[in-house]
Amino acid sequence: MKPFMPTRQRQAAQAAVAHSSRRGDGRSAALLLTPFVTLFLLFFLAPALQTFYLSLTESSLTRTNAFVGLANYALLVRDPSFWASLGNTFYFSLLTVMPLTALGLLMALLVHRFTRVQGWLQGAFFLPYVLPISVMTLIADWMLQPSTGVINQIVGGQTAWLADVDWAMPVVALGTIWWTVGFNMLMLLAGLRNIPRELYEAAALDGARGFTLFRCITWPQLRPVVGTALLLQLIVSLKIFGQTYILTVGGPFNTTRVTLHYMYETAFTHSDAGYAAAIAMAFVAVVVALSLLHALLRRVVAGRNP
Amino acid sequence: MVQRRRFLGSCALLATPLARAQSGKPIELRMWTLLSGGDGARMHALVNAFNASQRAVRVVSTTLKWGEPFYTKLITSAVVGAGPEIATIHLSRLPNLAGGGVLRPIGEAELLAAGLRAGDYFERQWHKSRYKGASYAIPLDMHPLVLYYNKHLTRRAGLLGSDGRLAPIEGYEALTAAFRSARQRTGKAGLAMEANQSSFAVWRLWLSLLTQRKATLIEHGRFAYGSAGVEELAKISAWFTRGYAQAGLNYPASTSQFMGGAAAFMLNGVWEVPEMVRATRLGTLGFDYGIAPLPRVYHDASAWTDSHAFALPANEGQPLAPEKARAALAFIAYISRHSMSWAEGGHVPAYRPVADSNQARALMPNAEYAAAAHNVVYDPDGWYMGAAGPVESMASKFMPGALSGQLTPGEAMRMFETEAARLLRKAPPRY
Numbered sequence: 001m002k003p004f005m006p007t008r009q010r011q012a013a014q015a016a017v018a019h020s021s022r023r024g025d026g027r028s029a030a031l032l033l034t035p036f037v038t039l040f041l042l043f044f045l046a047p048a049l050q051t052f053y054l055s056l057t058e059s060s061l062t063r064t065n066a067f068v069g070l071a072n073y074a075l076l077v078r079d080p081s082f083w084a085s086l087g088n089t090f091y092f093s094l095l096t097v098m099p100l101t102a103l104g105l106l107m108a109l110l111v112h113r114f115t116r117v118q119g120w121l122q123g124a125f126f127l128p129y130v131l132p133i134s135v136m137t138l139i140a141d142w143m144l145q146p147s148t149g150v151i152n153q154i155v156g157g158q159t160a161w162l163a164d165v166d167w168a169m170p171v172v173a174l175g176t177i178w179w180t181v182g183f184n185m186l187m188l189l190a191g192l193r194n195i196p197r198e199l200y201e202a203a204a205l206d207g208a209r210g211f212t213l214f215r216c217i218t219w220p221q222l223r224p225v226v227g228t229a230l231l232l233q234l235i236v237s238l239k240i241f242g243q244t245y246i247l248t249v250g251g252p253f254n255t256t257r258v259t260l261h262y263m264y265e266t267a268f269t270h271s272d273a274g275y276a277a278a279i280a281m282a283f284v285a286v287v288v289a290l291s292l293l294h295a296l297l298r299r300v301v302a303g304r305n306p
Numbered sequence: 307m308v309q310r311r312r313f314l315g316s317c318a319l320l321a322t323p324l325a326r327a328q329s330g331k332p333i334e335l336r337m338w339t340l341l342s343g344g345d346g347a348r349m350h351a352l353v354n355a356f357n358a359s360q361r362a363v364r365v366v367s368t369t370l371k372w373g374e375p376f377y378t379k380l381i382t383s384a385v386v387g388a389g390p391e392i393a394t395i396h397l398s399r400l401p402n403l404a405g406g407g408v409l410r411p412i413g414e415a416e417l418l419a420a421g422l423r424a425g426d427y428f429e430r431q432w433h434k435s436r437y438k439g440a441s442y443a444i445p446l447d448m449h450p451l452v453l454y455y456n457k458h459l460t461r462r463a464g465l466l467g468s469d470g471r472l473a474p475i476e477g478y479e480a481l482t483a484a485f486r487s488a489r490q491r492t493g494k495a496g497l498a499m500e501a502n503q504s505s506f507a508v509w510r511l512w513l514s515l516l517t518q519r520k521a522t523l524i525e526h527g528r529f530a531y532g533s534a535g536v537e538e539l540a541k542i543s544a545w546f547t548r549g550y551a552q553a554g555l556n557y558p559a560s561t562s563q564f565m566g567g568a569a570a571f572m573l574n575g576v577w578e579v580p581e582m583v584r585a586t587r588l589g590t591l592g593f594d595y596g597i598a599p600l601p602r603v604y605h606d607a608s609a610w611t612d613s614h615a616f617a618l619p620a621n622e623g624q625p626l627a628p629e630k631a632r633a634a635l636a637f638i639a640y641i642s643r644h645s646m647s648w649a650e651g652g653h654v655p656a657y658r659p660v661a662d663s664n665q666a667r668a669l670m671p672n673a674e675y676a677a678a679a680h681n682v683v684y685d686p687d688g689w690y691m692g693a694a695g696p697v698e699s700m701a702s703k704f705m706p707g708a709l710s711g712q713l714t715p716g717e718a719m720r721m722f723e724t725e726a727a728r729l730l731r732k733a734p735p736r737y
Binding site for chain 1: 385706728
């Protein structure tokens with residue numbers, strides 16, 4: 001829609017577009033949407049609603065029992081284990097979201113800059129992402145073994161990294177960064193490649209070079225992609241479960257037990273599916289709230305320097 | 307032999323359709339076990355022997371991952387009617403499984419028909435396999451916590467008697483002194499014990515000591531041991547913080563420490579016996595070893611134990627056909643009668659005609675710790691108790707923290723109790 005069109009004309013054009021699509025494409029659109037909508041309803045919305053209902057009941061692992069209203073939630077807000085697990089989840093996110101995005105950006109810039117070895121660099125950076133979690137945790141576990149691991153061979157000493165209160169979470173975060181940074185690199189690289197070459201040429205004609213190019217062209221152009229990368233990373237980091245479950249089993253003494261791990265224990269070890277469902281719903285609320293906060297922050301930042 | 311013939315006869319009579327049994331097509335029974343390693347191989351051999359001994363029944367055994375994954379799968383499959391016909395379980399989990407509706411009760415007439423008599427089993431185990439007046443399992447064994455010792459190192463530490471066996475140890479001070487002198491006089495570790503995150507040995511030992519003190523674990527839905535809990539954990543922790551035992555070893559590292567001759571004692575269950583026997587036979591064990599029951603530290607020599615048992619999953623909506631139930635019980639009776647090979651796995655058979663046989667009494671090193679079977683203590687009854695159950699899992703998170711010195715015994719107990727309190731108040735789950 002061209003901005004200089006008179007208002008009435010624009011409205012007419014909009015109506016025409018909407019009308020024609022309704023008349024001609026309505027049925028095929030519905031047809032095309034059906035498979036997705038069916039799957040969405042069947043495998044996402046219905047289970048999600050069922051989880052919500054489950055959270056309002058007293059249920060074992062397999063049997064849905066009495067409706068108890070908000071009792072599970074009332075318990076949840078006073079449950080120190082839940083809050084502690086949420087704290088651990090935030091701590092992990094703090095250790096991973098920014099570093100993963102920053103490192104991904106750095107790697108993308110390197111790949112973009114050194115065109116001759118582009119393929120090799122990109123391959124080397126992306127390779128760990130291909131590993132299944134079982135392999136990644138196995139490698140990390142071997143490297144971190146107290147007496148035989150390569151890490152202790154290098155730094156000396158016999159630190160049991162994964163059993164150390166101060167080190168367990170940072171070490172898991174480090175492993176995760178190594179494992180998943182390739183994805184961020186790829187996303188940011190795509191963003192870099194979308195910046196029109198003419199911008200750089202024009203800047204070069206104006207005498208800009210080096211960091212000035214990055215500050216005045218690359219960064220402003222890339223900012224939306226970085227914002228998206230941060231948001232996706234935040235969600236992925238909050239959803240951590242596998243790495244701590246396999247590497248530390250939530251230890252030492254629950255200091256790396258994240259929210260999803262607590263939910264898992266509640267459902268499967270304690271056989272309390274109703275309470276586990278309440279944890280799940282509360283966690284969804286937290287993730288959604290943080291994502292909205294992130295979007296709001298982006299808008300504020302974008303508003304300040306357009 | 308008589309029992310088997312009777313079984314085969316009744317099977318042929320009642321099998322439906324009759325023609326199937328006569329045409330020689332065997333009844334197939336699926337069994338899920340959580341037995342791995344040496345136990346798994348031994349059970350596999352027993353199943354093969356049973357299958358070869360007759361043609362009417364064929365048992366197909368599947369091994370699943372020990373612990374919570376096994377029980378989750380058993381529970382979820384049994385309640386939707388997709389479980390196996392037979393499962394091995396821990397008797398410590400029976401209140402949870404039978405009370406939750408996961409297992410099918412075994413009627414008195416069925417027991418009788420299969421030749422399974424209460425009097426043939428140790429009373430304690432038979433009693434543990436019952437829930438609210440009905441049998442839900444047939445006990446196979448018990449596997450208590452025992453004290454392994456390296457004769458070479460304990461002799462150097464002056465701890466052996468003139469008969470070459472461990473001189474009796476009584477009381478905490480004597481036990482601590484034994485670990486200390488072994489450590490100081492040999493330079494090796496006094497004690498090898500798994501003590502890392504999520505290890506269970508400390509729970510087993512702690513429960514043994516509480517029982518020896520006559521402290522009650524749980525009463526009226528709350529922990530009732532009072533200060534004894536912290537005191538016993540502190541006593542165990544002292545062995546680690548004073549350096550008699552190495553903190554933080556995981557299970558394989560702790561057994562390697564002992565089997566490699568780097569520790570004078572090892573506190574562990576009897577399931578390591580086959581490894582000791584094997585290493586001795588192969589000549590790879592560089593020392594003679596002995597096994598003693600857990601020492602008497604307080605009023606008696608109570609030692610933690612658990613038992614494997616056979617049970618029939620309830621399989622809701624898919625009740626076990628009578629001929630299949632009969633076949634399953636015949637299989638279980640066969641295993642009981644042939645549990646001598648199970649004894650060679652270190653376990654004490656629950657079936658008395660085998661356990662009391664001369665052959666079993668003469669079996670070494672089992673005979674050395676046979677007395678342990680008289681003072682065993684199980685996890686107390688409760689749906690949250692037992693092998694890989696929620697309370698043991700919580701204990702395994704916090705108690706090892708005291709052994710490594712990361713938590714004081716008081717902190718560890720307080721964290722454990724806080725976490726477990728909600729479970730103790732909760733009603734037993736129905737599955």
